[in-house]
Amino acid sequence: MKRNTIVLGITLLLLALFAWAGWANWEYRKQAAEKRLASMEKAELVADSSAGAGDVPHFVSQLTSHPAPDFTLEDLNGKKVSLDSYKGKAVLINFWATWCGPCKIETPWLVELRNQYASKGFEILGLSADDLDLDDKAKLAEEKRDIAKFAQQQHMQYPVLINAGSLDKAYGGLDALPTSYFVDRSGKVVAATLGLTSKDDIEGNIRRALAE
Amino acid sequence: MNWRTISRWAAIVGLLNLALMMRSQSPLADSTSRSIARGAPVEYLFPEQVTIAVGKASPVALHFRVASGFHINSHTPKEESLIPTAFSVPESSGVRLASASYPDGEDFILPLDPSTRLSVYTGEFTIQTRLVAEHGNHLVQASLHYQACDKSACYPPRTITVPIDVIGN
Numbered sequence: 413m414k415r416n417t418i419v420l421g422i423t424l425l426l427l428a429l430f431a432w433a434g435w436a437n438w439e440y441r442k443q444a445a446e447k448r449l450a451s452m453e454k455a456e457l458v459a460d461s462s463a464g465a466g467d468v469p470h471f472v473s474q475l476t477s478h479p480a481p482d483f484t485l486e487d488l489n490g491k492k493v494s495l496d497s498y499k500g501k502a503v504l505i506n507f508w509a510t511w512c513g514p515c516k517i518e519t520p521w522l523v524e525l526r527n528q529y530a531s532k533g534f535e536i537l538g539l540s541a542d543d544l545d546l547d548d549k550a551k552l553a554e555e556k557r558d559i560a561k562f563a564q565q566q567h568m569q570y571p572v573l574i575n576a577g578s579l580d581k582a583y584g585g586l587d588a589l590p591t592s593y594f595v596d597r598s599g600k601v602v603a604a605t606l607g608l609t610s611k612d613d614i615e616g617n618i619r620r621a622l623a624e
Numbered sequence: 625m626n627w628r629t630i631s632r633w634a635a636i637v638g639l640l641n642l643a644l645m646m647r648s649q650s651p652l653a654d655s656t657s658r659s660i661a662r663g664a665p666v667e668y669l670f671p672e673q674v675t676i677a678v679g680k681a682s683p684v685a686l687h688f689r690v691a692s693g694f695h696i697n698s699h700t701p702k703e704e705s706l707i708p709t710a711f712s713v714p715e716s717s718g719v720r721l722a723s724a725s726y727p728d729g730e731d732f733i734l735p736l737d738p739s740t741r742l743s744v745y746t747g748e749f750t751i752q753t754r755l756v757a758e759h760g761n762h763l764v765q766a767s768l769h770y771q772a773c774d775k776s777a778c779y780p781p782r783t784i785t786v787p788i789d790v791i792g793n
Contacts, residue, residue: 512773512778543780589778608777
């Protein structure tokens with residue numbers, strides 16, 4: 413009888429331990445996943461079931477309908493420019509790089525659309541995601557020259573800011589270019605695109621940002 | 625409480641625990657949508673091991689594969705701003721890269737810009753190298769630097785490791 417009670421007690425203890433371990437494991441993984449989700453990129457490429465390999469995936473940004481994260485970056489002359497200073501304007505935040513072929517295709521469209529809508533309170537911020545050797549002055553100067561040369565060749569008459577890679581987390585990973593965020597006059601993201609779309613798509617999103 | 629009751633409870637607790645464990649594999653799975661895997665678009669295929677004569681530049685063909693739907697710039701892209709594909713061997717690895725001969729790129733036209741021709745690699749491609757090895761077994765962590773794009777977007781430049789066991793004898 414006494415032996416049975418001891419065995420029963422140990423069995424119940426083991427069952428309780430087993431149940432607790434399962435619960436603790438689930439809680440731990442849940443918290444870890446929440447932390448990971450909070451720190452990871454806020455954007456995803458979602459496969460369109462009708463799309464084949466290499467087709468433009470549908471871009472889902474968790475920044476849409478939320479305030480665009482503020483930032484301050486230097487332009488090519490070393491002047492600090494912040495997104496916050498454009499409040500009251502509709503802004504297209506366009507991430508690009510000198511090595512990005514599709515960026516080169518869309519830039520002339522951006523230049524034209526900026527000229528078309530600037531009078532209505534629209535501006536483009538061209539954020540270069542080119543890697544910079546911040547600790548090597550000579551290399552940094554050369555990299556800045558390359559970016560400036562590219563911006564000049566592409567007739568980017570809007571502010572060109574560098575070191576956009578520092579906004580990697582805030583703006584959803586930036587793992588593909590071009591990536592654009594369309595921000596309305598209150599500073600809220602109303603649309604986001606990844607990859608080359610079309611001039612019409614870009615114009616449609618600019619008009620949404622301008623609330624036309 | 626008899627053994628049958630205990631077994632029943634054990635089964636219930638066990639099943640509950642199993643359910644928790646399965647759910648714990650992805651506690652937030654329902655709140656996230658499926659993302660497209662953006663792993664390395666270029667993969668080193670072979671050889672894993674080569675045996676070459678010591679101190680003599682010996683030909684070694686290295687085979688790579690670009691994932692379907694992607695392309696990478698060839699070694700000689702048509703524009704200065706594009707990043708060429710380049711193979712390198714680290715210094716002091718016991719192996720020296722005497723030369724590397726890259727395949728010609730194939731012409732690629734982006735659907736939205738028919739006027740621009742790019743020089744790219746797609747599918748499988750081979751770099752013909754000549755390696756010089758010191759005596760012994762050298763596990764060389766060589767590198768391939770490239771920049772990949774698909775039809776509508778480009779991905780940041782990457783460097784992948786090309787592990788080759790080079791035996792010099």
